[in-house]
Amino acid sequence: MTSTPAPPSRLIPLLRQIGGTVVTLFVTFLGLLMVTFFISNVIPVDPVLSILGERATEAQMEEARERLGLNEPLWKQFGIYVGNTLQGDLGTSIRTREPVLQEVSQRFPATLELATLATILGVLLGVPAGVIAATKPGSFFDQSTRLIGLMGYSMPVFWLGLMGLLLFYGQLGWVGGPGRLDAGYQMSLDFELTQYTGMILLDTALNNRWDMFANAFSHIILPAGILAYISMAYISRMTRSFMMNELGQEYITTARVKGMPERRVIWVHALKNVMVPLITVIALSYAYLLEGAVLTETIFAWPGLGSYITDALMVADMPAVLGGTVVVGIAYIGLNMLSDLLYRLVDPRARV
Amino acid sequence: MLLEPTLRRVGAVAIAALMLGTAPAALMAETPADTLVLAGAIDDIVSLDPHEAYEFSGLDVVNNTYDGLVEINPATLQTEPGLAESWSVAEDGLTYTFKMKAGVTFSSGNPVTAEAAAYSLQRAVKLNKTPAFILNQFGWTAETVDAMITGAGDTLTIKVDKPYAPTFLYNCLTAGVASIVDADVVKANEVVTDGVSDLGNEYLKTHSAGTGAFTLRSFKPNEGYVLEMRPGYWRGDAKMAKIFMTHVPEAATERLQLEKGDIDVARTLTPIDVAGMAGNADVAIQEDVGGQIYYLSFNQKNENYKNAKFLDAMRYAVDYQGMADTFMKGAAVVHQNFLPSGYLGALDDNPYSLDIEKAKALVAESGITDPTIKLSVRNAADRMDVAQSIQNTFGQAGIKVELSVGEGAEQLKEYRARQHDGTLQTWGPDYPDPNTNSSTFAENPDNSDAANNTGYLAWRNAYDPGEMTAESKAAVLEQDPAKRVEMYAALQKKFRETAPFIVMFQQARQTGVRANVKGFYTGGAVDSTAYWLVTK
Numbered sequence: 081m082t083s084t085p086a087p088p089s090r091l092i093p094l095l096r097q098i099g100g101t102v103v104t105l106f107v108t109f110l111g112l113l114m115v116t117f118f119i120s121n122v123i124p125v126d127p128v129l130s131i132l133g134e135r136a137t138e139a140q141m142e143e144a145r146e147r148l149g150l151n152e153p154l155w156k157q158f159g160i161y162v163g164n165t166l167q168g169d170l171g172t173s174i175r176t177r178e179p180v181l182q183e184v185s186q187r188f189p190a191t192l193e194l195a196t197l198a199t200i201l202g203v204l205l206g207v208p209a210g211v212i213a214a215t216k217p218g219s220f221f222d223q224s225t226r227l228i229g230l231m232g233y234s235m236p237v238f239w240l241g242l243m244g245l246l247l248f249y250g251q252l253g254w255v256g257g258p259g260r261l262d263a264g265y266q267m268s269l270d271f272e273l274t275q276y277t278g279m280i281l282l283d284t285a286l287n288n289r290w291d292m293f294a295n296a297f298s299h300i301i302l303p304a305g306i307l308a309y310i311s312m313a314y315i316s317r318m319t320r321s322f323m324m325n326e327l328g329q330e331y332i333t334t335a336r337v338k339g340m341p342e343r344r345v346i347w348v349h350a351l352k353n354v355m356v357p358l359i360t361v362i363a364l365s366y367a368y369l370l371e372g373a374v375l376t377e378t379i380f381a382w383p384g385l386g387s388y389i390t391d392a393l394m395v396a397d398m399p400a401v402l403g404g405t406v407v408v409g410i411a412y413i414g415l416n417m418l419s420d421l422l423y424r425l426v427d428p429r430a431r432v
Numbered sequence: 433m434l435l436e437p438t439l440r441r442v443g444a445v446a447i448a449a450l451m452l453g454t455a456p457a458a459l460m461a462e463t464p465a466d467t468l469v470l471a472g473a474i475d476d477i478v479s480l481d482p483h484e485a486y487e488f489s490g491l492d493v494v495n496n497t498y499d500g501l502v503e504i505n506p507a508t509l510q511t512e513p514g515l516a517e518s519w520s521v522a523e524d525g526l527t528y529t530f531k532m533k534a535g536v537t538f539s540s541g542n543p544v545t546a547e548a549a550a551y552s553l554q555r556a557v558k559l560n561k562t563p564a565f566i567l568n569q570f571g572w573t574a575e576t577v578d579a580m581i582t583g584a585g586d587t588l589t590i591k592v593d594k595p596y597a598p599t600f601l602y603n604c605l606t607a608g609v610a611s612i613v614d615a616d617v618v619k620a621n622e623v624v625t626d627g628v629s630d631l632g633n634e635y636l637k638t639h640s641a642g643t644g645a646f647t648l649r650s651f652k653p654n655e656g657y658v659l660e661m662r663p664g665y666w667r668g669d670a671k672m673a674k675i676f677m678t679h680v681p682e683a684a685t686e687r688l689q690l691e692k693g694d695i696d697v698a699r700t701l702t703p704i705d706v707a708g709m710a711g712n713a714d715v716a717i718q719e720d721v722g723g724q725i726y727y728l729s730f731n732q733k734n735e736n737y738k739n740a741k742f743l744d745a746m747r748y749a750v751d752y753q754g755m756a757d758t759f760m761k762g763a764a765v766v767h768q769n770f771l772p773s774g775y776l777g778a779l780d781d782n783p784y785s786l787d788i789e790k791a792k793a794l795v796a797e798s799g800i801t802d803p804t805i806k807l808s809v810r811n812a813a814d815r816m817d818v819a820q821s822i823q824n825t826f827g828q829a830g831i832k833v834e835l836s837v838g839e840g841a842e843q844l845k846e847y848r849a850r851q852h853d854g855t856l857q858t859w860g861p862d863y864p865d866p867n868t869n870s871s872t873f874a875e876n877p878d879n880s881d882a883a884n885n886t887g888y889l890a891w892r893n894a895y896d897p898g899e900m901t902a903e904s905k906a907a908v909l910e911q912d913p914a915k916r917v918e919m920y921a922a923l924q925k926k927f928r929e930t931a932p933f934i935v936m937f938q939q940a941r942q943t944g945v946r947a948n949v950k951g952f953y954t955g956g957a958v959d960s961t962a963y964w965l966v967t968k
Contacts, residue, residue, distance in 0.1 A: 263469040381680040
């Protein structure tokens with residue numbers, strides 16, 4: 081977003097800006113659809129064969145190709161696909177024959193819940209850690225934050241997940257195991273709980289089922305903690321670097337010279353300016369987690385979007401893969417837009 | 433049975449290896465006392481409509497929520513009367529009369545009648561989903577089935593188009609597709625679109641309407657299902673009030689849950705997990721076999737593979753036992769015949785073993801110089817291990833093997849188009865009768881390219897089995913069960929000695945159960961899991 085010189089009327093540029101955003105969004109979205117669609121068409125897998133399996137006769141395969149519209153020219157298939165998607169129809173899963181939108185919307189809350197909790201934890205830990213590290217560069221705290229961050233960055237997430245399970249669930253018994261609830265609760269979930277959001281922590285709280293809430297919390301805390309660790313590693317590194325940059329600015333020196341308490345200089349003056357680029361960092365990290373953190377979901381038997389897309393890929397269920405990818409793409413675009421909006425809230429220069 | 437779940441779950445094996453020898457968990461969670469909690473990979477489920485389900489996990493549910501006229505005893509794996517009390521076949525072998533068991537009810541409370549049984553078989557044929565071909569074999573089509581299968585009072589009359597071996601019909605009637613459904617409930621839930629009824633298919637995908645020991649309480653694709661016991665089951669009430677299956681794709685995770693006691697049964701463990709749990713008194717490992725067969729086959733468009741000496745050389749150049757004792761341990765056992773152990777007429781002797789010198793001599797006798805095989809292999813860890821062992825031992829015998837590694841579906845396409853040279857494949861039987869594998873391996877009615885008989889494995893390898901086609905067709909018509917067994921034995925023997933196929937292994941299954949769990953039967957090679965006998 082570029083800042084424009086003070087206009088005579090504020091309405092027209094605002095409309096122009098909104099219009100520009102909408103066009104940008106639409107073009108981005110179309111690009112997303114095009115890329116996902118064509119990638120899914122160049123991979124050398126015959127979806128018909130993977131659905132019908134070895135026993136299929138040629139006639140059955142031809143019938144399926146016709147039914148799935150795979151005999152149409154590619155550009156026509158793409159046109160139909162875009163048209164349907166814009167109407168909210170993500171197609172039908174080849175394998176389950178259920179609408180993809182319905183399946184994705186059943187899976188998305190589980191991922192959303194996990195990613196949101198992980199991001200909150202990541203921000204709560206990562207931002208202060210980065211700020212403190214920046215104010216005492218080279219200190220023991222700075223070095224250990226860097227080491228911990230480096231580990232979070234470089235360790236494969238499935239390894240962390242399995243080790244975390246082994247230690248905190250297997251050995252220490254501090255947390256619940258894989259899945260979103262203990263078997264006893266999980267079985268009765270659909271019958272005893274009104275599911276408003278599909279997010280178990282919220283739903284159990286709204287239903288006043290605090291026993292179930294505690295159980296769900298014991299299950300989500302480990303996968304969320306592991307994702308938070310990765311997100312924290314990134315956020316703290318970026319915060320530190322932004323903060324270092326900011327602390328070298330003249331206005332900070334001025335504030336210090338004026339005799340302002342150091343705490344206020346760092347946590348109010350500097351942090352406020354750091355927040356601007358940090359918002360993008362946090363939004364991107366959140367979007368990354370929304371992708372489903374595929375391996376984490378697999379290891380923790382978490383029925384989210386990541387495992388949905390993986391399962392679909394295994395059987396070349398392309399409508400499901402595409403649908404899942406489009407939802408992730410929309411989340412990316414949405415979060416980008418949100419961070420743009422937040423920019424404007426925290427950075428007066430970006431306001432119209 | 434299209435998907436083989438365990439084979440796809442090899443992820444993070446290295447990590448599981450790291451977990452070997454870790455002490456059992458200090459804190460023990462408990463599963464509810466009246467509930468059997470299982471973990472496994474159930475993402476293969478497409479539908480729970482018994483006349484559509486055709487995957488391992490789906491058939492497990494069907495087996496516990498429905499029954500057929502003829503059933504398989506979970507403990508002995510022999511056929512026994514199901515919803516039919518007794519039956520007889522007419523002299524001409526074309527008409528069967530089934531007398532229905534009295535006093536059996538569906539979960540709705542409706543009585544099981546011969547009409548309901550006739551409706552069920554007719555529905556399965558008319559619905560025409562993947563497993564319908566099992567019933568089509570008897571000449572039942574959407575047009576003919578109403579006249580060929582009729583029910584009145586307690587008598588069900590079934591006509592077939594040829595005098596088949598009676599055991600062929602009985603075995604096919606044990607398959608999930610021959611389950612008896614509650615006609616009233618199904619009819620009440622039909623959805624008519626553009627004048628065409630779905631025959632209750634949409635409803636039965638997620639509801640049950642059968643006579644089984646359990647009813648389906650809930651099902652969420654790729655998440656899990658809950659079965660609820662119903663009192664008054666004709667084979668005796670289930671001991672567990674509920675069955676809860678959760679979808680846990682990662683074997684190492686399953687192992688951890690089993691050791692913690694958070695689940696009672698782990699269904700998709702890898703051999704590494706099993707080895708890691710040795711010595712844990714809280715866990716027991718049940719071993720049995722599945723129906724899947726591992727085989728090598730060679731395309732006879734390449735003349736080398738018509739050379740009997742060369743084929744023999746290859747049979748002696750496979751390290752069957754070596755593989756079964758090392759990386760295939762727990763996943764497969766040596767088996768060299770096309771009928772899986774447990775099937776009627778299956779041969780269990782394995783005459784071939786690794787003999788490099790003999791193989792070398794046979795290659796020399798064959799007159800083929802510097803033989804080279806391009807072996808197509810799926811890019812899965814277990815397949816690659818087998819292929820590399822073969823490459824090694826074939827190499828020692830003077831047969832060069834080049835591996836062509838690719839994605840499963842693509843390799844299948846190549847195989848079905850007869851474009852491979854050699855290939856490493858697996859095959860799972862379709863229904864619990866020997867004809868299922870006999871017809872696919874040993875029959876090929878027309879070997880021409882134009883015939884496009886992709887359903888016959890012999891055709892895919894451009895192999896004309898000669899008289900075996902007729903012999904296999906005769907075996908399915910043989911009225912004398914003992915003679916039928918002999919016919920399949922002779923076929924398997926001839927096949928393993930002459931065909932361009934090398935059957936190597938039969939799938940083995942290792943199920944981890946908590947030590948207090950008793951009576952868990954997986955159904956072996958011929959049937960699905962039975963939950964109603966489980967206690968804990």
